[in-house]
Amino acid sequence: MSRRQTRGEYIETESGNRISRKAVILGSQHILLGGRSTILPDCVVRGDLHRPSSASASGSAAASVNIGRYNFLEKGVVIRPPFKIYKGSLVYYPQKIGNYVSIGANSIIEAAAIGSYVCIGSNCVVGKFAILKDCVVVLDGTVIPPTTCIPPFSVVAGNPASVVDELPESSAEVFERRARQIHTLHGGALTSTSIEEVKQSVFDDDVDEEFDVA
Amino acid sequence: MMATRYPLLRIHCPCAEPITDGQDNEVEAPTTSGSPDTGLDKTANLELPPTIDNPFALHALNSLYFCDVCLVLRCERCVVEEVVQTYCPACLHVYSADTTAAGNEPSRVTRKGRGDDATFCTRNCLQCPLCFTSLTMFATTASEGSEVPATVYLQCSHCSWDSRHTDRSLIFSKHSSLYQQVRKLSAQRAIDDESETHDTPATSFGALSQFYQRLYESVETEEAESDTSAPPSPMFSKRVSRSLETIRFLKSHYSKQGGPLSTPSPAITPSSVLGVLGRAGGVSNQKTREHAEKEKERCVSYIDEEAEIEKVSRMGGMTSLDETPTLSQQRANPFVRPTRSSDMLPLPTRLRTRRAKRCRACRHILVRPDVSSRKVSTSSSASASVAGSTSTVATAFRINLLSKNYIPTLRLTYLPATSPAQSSSPYQAGFIPHITYSFALTLFNPLYEPIKVTLASPPRTPKHGHSITFLTPSFDIGANIEDDWDLQAVTSLRRKFADLKMSGIANISASSESARTGPNLGILDRGRNWTSVIFEIVPANERSSEVEVPLFVSFAYEAEVEKDFGSGGRSGESADDGLFDKEQREVAFWSVLKIGRVIA
Numbered sequence: 033m034s035r036r037q038t039r040g041e042y043i044e045t046e047s048g049n050r051i052s053r054k055a056v057i058l059g060s061q062h063i064l065l066g067g068r069s070t071i072l073p074d075c076v077v078r079g080d081l082h083r084p085s086s087a088s089a090s091g092s093a094a095a096s097v098n099i100g101r102y103n104f105l106e107k108g109v110v111i112r113p114p115f116k117i118y119k120g121s122l123v124y125y126p127q128k129i130g131n132y133v134s135i136g137a138n139s140i141i142e143a144a145a146i147g148s149y150v151c152i153g154s155n156c157v158v159g160k161f162a163i164l165k166d167c168v169v170v171l172d173g174t175v176i177p178p179t180t181c182i183p184p185f186s187v188v189a190g191n192p193a194s195v196v197d198e199l200p201e202s203s204a205e206v207f208e209r210r211a212r213q214i215h216t217l218h219g220g221a222l223t224s225t226s227i228e229e230v231k232q233s234v235f236d237d238d239v240d241e242e243f244d245v246a
Numbered sequence: 247m248m249a250t251r252y253p254l255l256r257i258h259c260p261c262a263e264p265i266t267d268g269q270d271n272e273v274e275a276p277t278t279s280g281s282p283d284t285g286l287d288k289t290a291n292l293e294l295p296p297t298i299d300n301p302f303a304l305h306a307l308n309s310l311y312f313c314d315v316c317l318v319l320r321c322e323r324c325v326v327e328e329v330v331q332t333y334c335p336a337c338l339h340v341y342s343a344d345t346t347a348a349g350n351e352p353s354r355v356t357r358k359g360r361g362d363d364a365t366f367c368t369r370n371c372l373q374c375p376l377c378f379t380s381l382t383m384f385a386t387t388a389s390e391g392s393e394v395p396a397t398v399y400l401q402c403s404h405c406s407w408d409s410r411h412t413d414r415s416l417i418f419s420k421h422s423s424l425y426q427q428v429r430k431l432s433a434q435r436a437i438d439d440e441s442e443t444h445d446t447p448a449t450s451f452g453a454l455s456q457f458y459q460r461l462y463e464s465v466e467t468e469e470a471e472s473d474t475s476a477p478p479s480p481m482f483s484k485r486v487s488r489s490l491e492t493i494r495f496l497k498s499h500y501s502k503q504g505g506p507l508s509t510p511s512p513a514i515t516p517s518s519v520l521g522v523l524g525r526a527g528g529v530s531n532q533k534t535r536e537h538a539e540k541e542k543e544r545c546v547s548y549i550d551e552e553a554e555i556e557k558v559s560r561m562g563g564m565t566s567l568d569e570t571p572t573l574s575q576q577r578a579n580p581f582v583r584p585t586r587s588s589d590m591l592p593l594p595t596r597l598r599t600r601r602a603k604r605c606r607a608c609r610h611i612l613v614r615p616d617v618s619s620r621k622v623s624t625s626s627s628a629s630a631s632v633a634g635s636t637s638t639v640a641t642a643f644r645i646n647l648l649s650k651n652y653i654p655t656l657r658l659t660y661l662p663a664t665s666p667a668q669s670s671s672p673y674q675a676g677f678i679p680h681i682t683y684s685f686a687l688t689l690f691n692p693l694y695e696p697i698k699v700t701l702a703s704p705p706r707t708p709k710h711g712h713s714i715t716f717l718t719p720s721f722d723i724g725a726n727i728e729d730d731w732d733l734q735a736v737t738s739l740r741r742k743f744a745d746l747k748m749s750g751i752a753n754i755s756a757s758s759e760s761a762r763t764g765p766n767l768g769i770l771d772r773g774r775n776w777t778s779v780i781f782e783i784v785p786a787n788e789r790s791s792e793v794e795v796p797l798f799v800s801f802a803y804e805a806e807v808e809k810d811f812g813s814g815g816r817s818g819e820s821a822d823d824g825l826f827d828k829e830q831r832e833v834a835f836w837s838v839l840k841i842g843r844v845i846a
Binding site: 159165175177178179180181182183186192194195200201202203205206 | 308309333335336337338377378379380382402403404405598613643646648650
């Protein structure tokens with residue numbers, strides 16, 4: 033528990049993003065982070081998988097991975113842009129993730145677009161070109177097939193994913209508040225070990241935070 | 247099932263209770279003159295609502311609405327829903343939208359299409375019959391020179407179901423309105439499979455409506471006859487009168503729907519049903535009995551033996567259970583009744599709705615989605631699968647009266663005592679009987695007016711008899727000024743309570759002498775729009791009983807309401823006050839705090 037060791041564990045950018053030094057960030061010139069997002073260790077963000085034309089035409093301007101504000105990527109999350117074969121060659125398409133999105137441990141995200149206020153559980157697979165609209169909860173272990181569209185205010189679960197519940201209208205506010213709290217608390221307690229503890233502490237003392245989905 | 251996470255707050259909605267005068271008061275008291283009295287009465291008597299233990303009467307704060315006319319909380323069950331928009335969940339195309347303005351008039355939804363067309367997506371959104379994933383459309387390019395034209399087939403991206411590999415190799419000639427093509431196919435198949443007993447939605451509906459029409463008429467004539475003759479057995483008459491009610495309702499219902507008529511299946515006729523009814527009721531009617539016998543014979547001959555044999559032989563050739571559809575797959579295909587998985591057709595996609603919610607008592611709108619905004623969907627041009635949808639659904643709301651913006655939110659913090667047995671948090675570790683546990687209950691005021699809060703709870707919990715003590719039943723909370731109250735307060739609180747945990751509650755209350763004396767007794771701390779009060783629990787010696795505290799919260803504030811300029815010259819006199827009048831308001835509700843379990 034030496035302090036010097038723990039201080040350097042995360043890189044903090046000007047806009048308040050915290051990126052673990054143990055995270056694998058490839059092609060960082062193609063990754064846009066909106067600010068105050070957190071990337072935990074062992075995450076993989078594949079910014080290097082971009083459209084070949086964008087590199088030659090407009091240089092680093094075109095982002096292949098666009099991540100918004102107040103997002104929280106837990107351990108081992110893989111973010112990789114979707115690809116398909118277009119006119120005989122393999123083409124990667126840009127990927128966009130909105131604001132206040134939390135992604136659980138070891139989930140693989142190949143979606144084309146994820147809206148804001150989305151909560152993805154752990155060990156999920158979000159297939160290529162899937163679209164998650166705003167206010168969506170993906171329960172743990174869900175497999176969302178490629179090119180699926182999840183409508184707003186849905187709770188999805190299962191393999192393949194199916195809509196199992198509807199979210200109340202307050203979800204956007206709740207998710208926003210949660211994301212902000214996680215960010216502030218994480219900032220204070222950004223030590224090496226127990227991320228889970230930090231996450232749990234957000235909810236433990238808050239009786240008003242209870243938010244049932246299951 | 248996940249274990250309950252403590253602590254937990256549930257707010258009680260009285261809508262499940264039998265209607266009493268209290269309920270009526272709530273309904274009739276939008277002018278708030280009556281509500282403070284009821285609140286005070288409840289505090290004085292502190293009568294627990296009878297449904298406080300019912301799980302369906304307890305709601306999370308986030309799923310509740312607040313009617314600012316009735317000044318009561320509204321749960322999911324005491325709101326009226328009305329459809330504002332229907333859209334396809336797969337392509338997000340909006341099928342119908344409410345055209346009325348934001349006013350309080352009932353919504354008028356313009357629907358395109360009738361019947362099936364109003365419930366299913368009529369574009370190319372089809373679902374896999376095996377796994378219900380939305381299917382992807384592929385086109386085979388017409389190779390020049392060959393006689394094969396360009397065709398379209400469907401593939402499931404999850405289970406790799408392929409429309410070309412089904413029983414009849416589904417290949418579509420054009421890539422638009424696949425829904426119509428599949429519907430035509432399924433109707434055709436139904437006729438092919440069972441020439442006599444075809445059971446498509448349209449025909450069966452027509453048969454039903456015609457059947458009930460005739461039943462209704464024949465019953466009416468019978469009724470007229472029986473009036474003159476001797477009264478039938480009481481049992482029979484009761485039954486007939488009840489079924490008559492049903493039939494009348496159905497008739498009016500069907501005549502409104504106006505489904506397509508076709509010949510009813512020959513097995514059942516109105517008179518045959520009446521015959522059965524009559525026999526059951528003990529009325530011997532020679533004519534109806536004869537008729538029933540005849541009908542029975544026809545029922546037997548109605549079974550197509552050859553088709554059944556063919557079905558059996560087909561199933562005999564199956565090698566695994568996977569070749570038969572599962573129950574859920576069969577249920578999705580009710581009119582085709584496939585016996586083999588490869589028989590199943592792609593399914594249409596059901597539309598989803600966005601709904602406005604109104605207070606059941608005063609019809610005031612609580613939630614209204616904003617359908618007018620043509621918000622550009624978050625998906626970029628990369629999403630080829632949804633490209634081309636002209637109007638997509640937005641998630642914004644025009645009106646959203648959420649309860650957490652109108653009632654104080656509660657936060658519970660454990661204050662550990664100095665004794666080592668209580669050092670760990672009792673939420674997970676559990677409570678030890680006969681030891682006093684102290685908690686800080688922090689109330690945040692989301693309103694822009696200062697409020698006066700009164701807390702009340704029974705001295706002992708009704709179920710298990712844990713004793714509860716609130717040191718400060720009544721206190722004030724300042725107004726909420728800034729929007730980010732939440733976070734600042736929470737962080738400062740958290741720091742404070744972290745200190746508390748270090749030093750123990752005894753030291754703190756000793757140091758802040760004001761908490762012990764004077765009007766601030768029991769108030770741990772207060773901020774701009776929050777106040778923390780101490781309450782104590784002594785758990786009873788009842789093994790593994792849940793520690794839950796019924797808590798009555800009532801708060802009063804002076805609200806500024808817009809003056810009614812319509813009512814004469816009152817406005818001129820009080821010009822200095824501006825446009826607003828002061829009005830005393832009081833809101834009260836029951837809640838249940840679930841804190842943990844007793845360990846023995």
